[in-house]
Amino acid sequence: LAKWDETRLRELLGEMHASELAELLLSCRKDEERSRLIESIPDELLGEAMLELPEGMQEDLLTDFDADEVEEVVEHLDSDDAADFLQAVDKGVADEVMERLEPSDRREIEQLMSHDEETAGGLMQAELFKVRTGWSVEKVLQVLRRFGREIENLNYVYVVNDEDLLEGVLSLHTLLFAEPDVMVTDLADRDFPRVLAGQDQEDVARIFEKFDVLALPVVNDLGELIGRITADDVIDVIHEEATEDMYRLAALSDQDDLAEPVTITAGRRGVWLMVNLITAIAASLVIAQFEATIAQIVALAVLMPIVASMGGIAGTQTLTVIVRGIALGRVTFANARRTLIKEVSVGLVSGLVFALVIGTIASLWFPDLGVRLGAVIAAAMMLNLFAAGLAGALIPLTLKRLNIDPALASGTILTTVTDVVGFFAFLGLATLFLI
Amino acid sequence: LAKWDETRLRELLGEMHASELAELLLSCRKDEERSRLIESIPDELLGEAMLELPEGMQEDLLTDFDADEVEEVVEHLDSDDAADFLQAVDKGVADEVMERLEPSDRREIEQLMSHDEETAGGLMQAELFKVRTGWSVEKVLQVLRRFGREIENLNYVYVVNDEDLLEGVLSLHTLLFAEPDVMVTDLADRDFPRVLAGQDQEDVARIFEKFDVLALPVVNDLGELIGRITADDVIDVIHEEATEDMYRLAALSDQDDLAEPVTITAGRRGVWLMVNLITAIAASLVIAQFEATIAQIVALAVLMPIVASMGGIAGTQTLTVIVRGIALGRVTFANARRTLIKEVSVGLVSGLVFALVIGTIASLWFPDLGVRLGAVIAAAMMLNLFAAGLAGALIPLTLKRLNIDPALASGTILTTVTDVVGFFAFLGLATLFLI
Numbered sequence: 001l002a003k004w005d006e007t008r009l010r011e012l013l014g015e016m017h018a019s020e021l022a023e024l025l026l027s028c029r030k031d032e033e034r035s036r037l038i039e040s041i042p043d044e045l046l047g048e049a050m051l052e053l054p055e056g057m058q059e060d061l062l063t064d065f066d067a068d069e070v071e072e073v074v075e076h077l078d079s080d081d082a083a084d085f086l087q088a089v090d091k092g093v094a095d096e097v098m099e100r101l102e103p104s105d106r107r108e109i110e111q112l113m114s115h116d117e118e119t120a121g122g123l124m125q126a127e128l129f130k131v132r133t134g135w136s137v138e139k140v141l142q143v144l145r146r147f148g149r150e151i152e153n154l155n156y157v158y159v160v161n162d163e164d165l166l167e168g169v170l171s172l173h174t175l176l177f178a179e180p181d182v183m184v185t186d187l188a189d190r191d192f193p194r195v196l197a198g199q200d201q202e203d204v205a206r207i208f209e210k211f212d213v214l215a216l217p218v219v220n221d222l223g224e225l226i227g228r229i230t231a232d233d234v235i236d237v238i239h240e241e242a243t244e245d246m247y248r249l250a251a252l253s254d255q256d257d258l259a260e261p262v263t264i265t266a267g268r269r270g271v272w273l274m275v276n277l278i279t280a281i282a283a284s285l286v287i288a289q290f291e292a293t294i295a296q297i298v299a300l301a302v303l304m305p306i307v308a309s310m311g312g313i314a315g316t317q318t319l320t321v322i323v324r325g326i327a328l329g330r331v332t333f334a335n336a337r338r339t340l341i342k343e344v345s346v347g348l349v350s351g352l353v354f355a356l357v358i359g360t361i362a363s364l365w366f367p368d369l370g371v372r373l374g375a376v377i378a379a380a381m382m383l384n385l386f387a388a389g390l391a392g393a394l395i396p397l398t399l400k401r402l403n404i405d406p407a408l409a410s411g412t413i414l415t416t417v418t419d420v421v422g423f424f425a426f427l428g429l430a431t432l433f434l435i
Numbered sequence: 436l437a438k439w440d441e442t443r444l445r446e447l448l449g450e451m452h453a454s455e456l457a458e459l460l461l462s463c464r465k466d467e468e469r470s471r472l473i474e475s476i477p478d479e480l481l482g483e484a485m486l487e488l489p490e491g492m493q494e495d496l497l498t499d500f501d502a503d504e505v506e507e508v509v510e511h512l513d514s515d516d517a518a519d520f521l522q523a524v525d526k527g528v529a530d531e532v533m534e535r536l537e538p539s540d541r542r543e544i545e546q547l548m549s550h551d552e553e554t555a556g557g558l559m560q561a562e563l564f565k566v567r568t569g570w571s572v573e574k575v576l577q578v579l580r581r582f583g584r585e586i587e588n589l590n591y592v593y594v595v596n597d598e599d600l601l602e603g604v605l606s607l608h609t610l611l612f613a614e615p616d617v618m619v620t621d622l623a624d625r626d627f628p629r630v631l632a633g634q635d636q637e638d639v640a641r642i643f644e645k646f647d648v649l650a651l652p653v654v655n656d657l658g659e660l661i662g663r664i665t666a667d668d669v670i671d672v673i674h675e676e677a678t679e680d681m682y683r684l685a686a687l688s689d690q691d692d693l694a695e696p697v698t699i700t701a702g703r704r705g706v707w708l709m710v711n712l713i714t715a716i717a718a719s720l721v722i723a724q725f726e727a728t729i730a731q732i733v734a735l736a737v738l739m740p741i742v743a744s745m746g747g748i749a750g751t752q753t754l755t756v757i758v759r760g761i762a763l764g765r766v767t768f769a770n771a772r773r774t775l776i777k778e779v780s781v782g783l784v785s786g787l788v789f790a791l792v793i794g795t796i797a798s799l800w801f802p803d804l805g806v807r808l809g810a811v812i813a814a815a816m817m818l819n820l821f822a823a824g825l826a827g828a829l830i831p832l833t834l835k836r837l838n839i840d841p842a843l844a845s846g847t848i849l850t851t852v853t854d855v856v857g858f859f860a861f862l863g864l865a866t867l868f869l870i
Contacts (some may be wrong), residue, residue, distance in 0.1 A: 019645040027770065145612055153649060154608050155590055172607050173589050177580060209674065210454040212667035214588060214649050231666040232647035238670060239644065242677030243759055246684070250755035251748055258760050262777055266784040269752050273745060273785060277792065280744040287737045294729070294736050301729050301736035302722045305854070308740065309715040310708060313686055317704050320685035324678055325693050335462065342697055349701040350708060357712065419740070 009040045018048035025053060025061075026259055034061070044076040047085050054257045055088075056264070062089045067096040078152065079105075080125035080233075083112035111226070120204050121197035123237065124218040124227030127151050131170075131184055133161045138180035140170075153230050155214050159188040166194060166217055166225040194219050197226060201237045206329050208234045245327055248407035249320060251276065275412055283308070283419035290427035293435060299366045300430050303377055307426045310354060311384035311418030318343045318392025319414050323407045326400055333401070340393045347389020351382035369434065376433055380426035384418055391417040444475045453483035460488060460496075461694055469496070479511040482520050489692040490523075491699070497524045502531040513587065514540075515560035515668075518547035546661070555639050556632035558672065559653040559662030562586050566605075566619055568596045573615035575605075588665050590649050594623040601629060601652055601660040629654050632661060636672045641764050643669045680762055683842035684755060686711060710847055718743070718854035725862035728870060734801045735865050738812055742861045745789060746819035746853030753778045753827025754849050758842045761835055768836070775828045782824020786817035804869065811868055815861035819853055826852040 013021065021041055028034040038061065041049060050058055050073075065073075070089050074082045074097060086094040086109065098106055108126045115121025129148050131140050140157060148154055157175060159168045168188025178187055194217045195204050207216060208231060218227040244254045251272040256265060287294075287304070294301050322339065325331030331339050359378030363371050395413050396406035448456065456476055463469040473496065476484060485493055485508075500508075505524055509517045509532060521529040521544065533541055543561045550556025564583050566575050575592060583589055592610060594603045603623025613622055629652045630639050642651060643666060653662040679689045686707040691700060722729075722739070729736050757774065760766030766774050794813030798806050830848050831841035 017646060026765075141611075148608075149612050153647075155649065172611070173583075176576075176607070176611075177584050205670075208667070209670050211452060212588075214590065214666060231649060231670065232643070235640075235644050235666065235670065235673060238673050238677070239763065242673070242681070243763070246677070246681050246755055246759055249681070249685070250751050252752050252755060256752075256756060258756065258765055258774065258777075262780040262784060265777070266781045266788075269749070269781065270785055270788060272752070273749060273789060274792075276748045277741070277745060277789065280741040281796070283744075284737050284741055287740070291733045291737065295733045298726045298730045298736075301733075301739075302719050302726065304736075305722070305740060305743065305858075306712070306715040306719055309718075309850075309854075310712060313711045314704070314708060316685050317687050317691075317707070320681055320687060321691060321693065324681055328674065328678070330461075330693055339693065342693075342700070345697040346701045346704065349697060350705055353701075353705060354708060354712065357709075361716070415744075419744075423740075 006040065010042065013037070013040055014042045014045065016045070018045055019052050021045060021049035022052035025049065026057070035064075043072045047073040047077045047081060050088075051081055051084055054259050055255070056257060057259055058088050065089055065093065067093050067100070070094070070097045071100055074101075078125050078127055079108050079112055080123070080227075083109050084117075087113060087117075115197055118201045119197065120195040120199045120201065120216075120218050120229060121227070123201055123204060123233055124197070124229045125233075126227050128217075128225075128228045129154055129157050130160050130225060131157055133159055133167055133185050135184050136180065137175060137178040137182050137184065137187070140175060140184055141180075153215070153232070155230075156192075156217075156228075157184075158217055158225055158228070159184050160225050164224045166219050166223060168192060169217060192217070195229070196221065202241055202327065204229060205234050205238050205241065241327065244405075245323060245407045248405065248409075249316075249323060249411050251411055272412070275409075276415075279412055279416040280419070282416060283423055286420050286423045287427065290423075290431060293427055293431045297369065297430065297434060299369060299373065300427060303362055303373075304423055304426050306358065307377065307380050307384055308419045308422035310358075310381060311388045311422045312415045314347065314350060314385050315388035315392040315414045315418045316411065318346070318389050319396060319410055322393050322396045323410065326396060326406050331397075333397075336397050340390075340397070343389045343393040344386065345389075347386045347392075348382075351385035354385060355379070355382040372434055373430075376429045377426060379429055380422065383425045384422040387421040388414075388418050441475065445477065448472070448475055449477045449480065451480070453480055454487050456480060456484035457487035460484065461492070470499075478507045482508040482512045482516060485523075486516055486519055489694050490690065491692055492694055493523050500524055500528065502528050502535070505529070505532045506535055509536075513560050514543050514547055514562055515558070515662075518544050519552075522548060522552075550632055553636045554632065555630040555634045555636065555651075555653050555664060556662070558636055558639060558668055559632070559664050560668075561662050563652075563660075563663045564589055564592050565595050565660060566592055568594055568602055568620050570619050571615065572610060572613045572617050572619065572622070575610060575619055576615075588650070588667070590665075591652075591663075592619075593652055593660055593663070594619050595660050599659045601654050601658060603627060604652060627652070630664070631656065637676055637762065639664060640669050640673050640676065676762065679840075680758060680842045683840065683844075684758060684846050686846055707847070710844075711850075714847055714851040714854070717851060718858055721855050721858045722862065725858075725866060728862055728866045732804065732865065732869060734804060734808065735862060738797060739858055739861050741793065742812065742815050742819055743854045743857035745793075745816060746823045746857045747850045749782065749785060749820050750823035750827040750849045750853045751846065753781070753824050754831060754845055757828050757831045758845065761831060761841050766832075768832075771832050775825075775832070778824045778828040779821065780824075782821045782827075783817075786820035789820060790814070790817040807869055808865075811864045812861060814864055815857065818860045819857040822856040823849075823853050 025034055025037060070093055074085055077085060129151055155172055157170045161167050168190040169192035170184055170188045174187055193207050193211045197218055197220050215228050215230045217225055220226050247254045253268040256268050322331055355378035358381050359374035362377045363374035366373055391414050395410045400406045460469055460472060505528055509520055512520060564586055590607055592605045596602050603625040604627035605619055605623045609622055628642050628646045632653055632655050650663050650665045652660055655661050682689050688703040691703050757766055790813035793816050794809035797812045798809030801808055826849050830845045835841045
């Protein structure tokens, strides 16, 4: 890279796609290399490329940008990207750039910045094509040819009335096949789905999936059309939401990133490891109550992790199905009871089966204790797999009811339950019946 | 439902969206209710609704369909959905229906059915709008108005040469703003991304995400245009792939479904629980080697699950980040070494920190054994968190190298490693230094 001549490099980078540029930036090993690249990326691509970087790196790189540089980048961005970009740079610099913008652009961006990032309002862009209820197809096509050129991925035309209330949606496709003198109000789809600016981005993704559309109009509480969200933005959201759930289920912070330095990653994960340490100690306190029993029958120490581990796995299975079901809208409060009953039943059935299996194995493994040990571990296994089904379903449903992300911390709570129940049931029953 | 009059029900169902109908079918508690609903859903909606159901329920319901019923449903479906639907019904019925189709439709559907379900070819639909290299914009618009009406979500026009090789892509948007006498070859985007029919659906999703397009053309190995994939189909794929990874990480079969009966679910999960039982017994065999040590120092039985649990959590953190990174294309063989070094380093750093923490706690908890016990558990913790980082990164990368899904079974292998290393290191060191 260092040897490349500036003009040639600039040319080459200019031909790349924003996401390819982002990958190139991510793969740089040295900061100087990265800075050199940033200087050589044409302004019209730089903004989009920066927005594809993980947040941590974005912030690092953007601290070096002054108002002039930011202004040049923002000029080339769509309103939604411009708002995101300005939210990522220094507050002082952002304010300076905002003041230099044209009043109409500034208002647009201010409005976009006012929405929570993870809502429909935070996702939408202001660029869209509005037509009035009284217009004919011919007029729409005329106006579209004059003013629509700059709108990317224009697939729908939005019909609004004099008060800017969204009346219906008309696809470019329908327009193309319509007679010139038909009125748009007669053609527009009045039942076309729409989203409220405050709706969560997960809802938005679900509506896209449900109705198989390529863009959704966004309205405010009054029903006024204020933006649109295109399918390509939603693809990013779906990836993000799935990653978030997966990370949370695995006791990871959702900011955990491959590109972060070791110390930052170790710190983020350390928080959750600390939480796990505390719960593991809680489980050990349960074992400590039975030290005398274990001292008499060491076989218990050999077998007890099996009971805990099976509970943990079975509970995680249920938990994952429920968390994913909630995320995809398939588990709701309406069917929560049925779901709970099913999961508990699955716990009972596998509890029965694995009680038999482990009971037999334990009896044969430790013939001195024989069937009595087998019966104790079988009972403990049954109890723990029942508890696993119950906790695996109840924890995420309860978190959801409390308006907390059902994936958050639920794995840790679950394994605490299955460890405590597993150790307590097995060692407790052993104390009662084997000594 | 039973009280509703047939005409009214039919009318009501006819106004619903296919995915709403699928939800309604899913929520039926009794089989008769479901059959009654299916009879009342208009044919033009029934196919799409059935395709939204989970595979198990689909198959159950479709066994009752005869060739006449299937034919009526298939008539209303796009080529891709028709192929999927025919693949879900009985082989005999499907063959009968295929024979009744018009030869051109049959060939189209046969071609679609010949592709693996999880590839670009399996996702694509044959309906698209092709134009020849020599055409002008005016001619395209004329032909489009005549023949394009039935193509849903038509956003791009595909330019092919005389041999049907894809030359470029032209958006409806560009067409609308072009002068009538310009040639399509001058307007078409020749670098527009394309996918091969054999490419994995995960690749397809990644290309959509990367290039922010609303549809992708599919070509065969010769470069001939054979279909297109629209963004709304990809949204389903992304959900599916994320669910699959999440399920596999949690030791779930990817067919596990909320709507299945208890016994089926218990059976599917039982397979993985059985695998886990075997690995848990392997870990217990390690403990069994140290029965004599535990008999002398019962505190070891109290503390040993902490070492194993911390290794399991830390390993799962790394594993999840790597599996997700591979799925999103951020972890590749090119950066595998760097990723591995990072994860092992994180393991070492947290190993050091938590060694100190647990060492101190253990020394204070069991003052009789004091600092010596603290040192032993600290060393075991460090070893296990190092092993967790190494295994958490190596397992998915190795599976990927062997062309196996990196999420498959990796959780089970990982916890086996961290359990065995944890118990062996802790009890082994205790035997050497505390007795």
